[in-house]
Amino acid sequence: MTRDEILRYAVKILGTPACQNDVGLALEEVGFRRDLNARRTKKGKIAARRLADALRRVDAAMKSDDLFPPLLLYLPHDKLLRWIDHCDAIATRPLGPPKPNADSKKHAANKAYELMQKYDRPVVTTKRSPFEKLAAVLSGDLTADFHHYCRAVVRSAKLGSK
Numbered sequence: 001m002t003r004d005e006i007l008r009y010a011v012k013i014l015g016t017p018a019c020q021n022d023v024g025l026a027l028e029e030v031g032f033r034r035d036l037n038a039r040r041t042k043k044g045k046i047a048a049r050r051l052a053d054a055l056r057r058v059d060a061a062m063k064s065d066d067l068f069p070p071l072l073l074y075l076p077h078d079k080l081l082r083w084i085d086h087c088d089a090i091a092t093r094p095l096g097p098p099k100p101n102a103d104s105k106k107h108a109a110n111k112a113y114e115l116m117q118k119y120d121r122p123v124v125t126t127k128r129s130p131f132e133k134l135a136a137v138l139s140g141d142l143t144a145d146f147h148h149y150c151r152a153v154v155r156s157a158k159l160g161s162k
Contacts, residue, residue, distance in 0.1 A: 003027065006137055013134045014119045022118065023138075026111040030104060030138045045091050052087035055080060102149070108139035109149035113157065125151045 001009075010023045059080055061067070112135035116123045123131050127147055135146040 010137045013130045019119050030108045048087045048090035052084050055084045105149050109135045109153045111138055113153045
């Protein structure tokens with residue numbers, strides 16, 4: 001699903017076009033949280049290695065005498081070397097044992113709860129309720145089961161309000 005399709009589907013669940021900006025912000029937050037976890041995976045290490053290799057090619061190209069000197073002001077050599085070192089550190093860091101990570105699902109359920117509350121939609125935790133569908137849409141995985149995560153969010157919200 002594209003970002004626009006996700007946005008339209010979430011707005012349809014909430015029932016008001018006025019929520020589009022808030023849904024967009026929630027999508028960005030959930031996506032950012034998911035991206036933080038991605039750098040600890042094999043794919044994240046491969047991406048870091050590719051970026052380090054590309055930056056090394058940029059470093060070699062910047063040493064050319066034919067290059068227009070003011071261009072070098074936009075990317076100082078010391079910053080380029082720091083980026084290369086950072087990418088190498090990510091690429092060479094050993095992976096730990098695989099473990100399930102539910103942080104992004106919890107975050108998506110929290111954001112769905114906030115949006116449902118803000119736009120006065122009923123927060124119901126039955127299977128495939130609009131609340132659960134919104135959490136799934138925000139996470140980017142429509143097939144994921146958010147029942148337990150949504151129940152936990154509602155349970156913690158009730159405990160927090162007492």
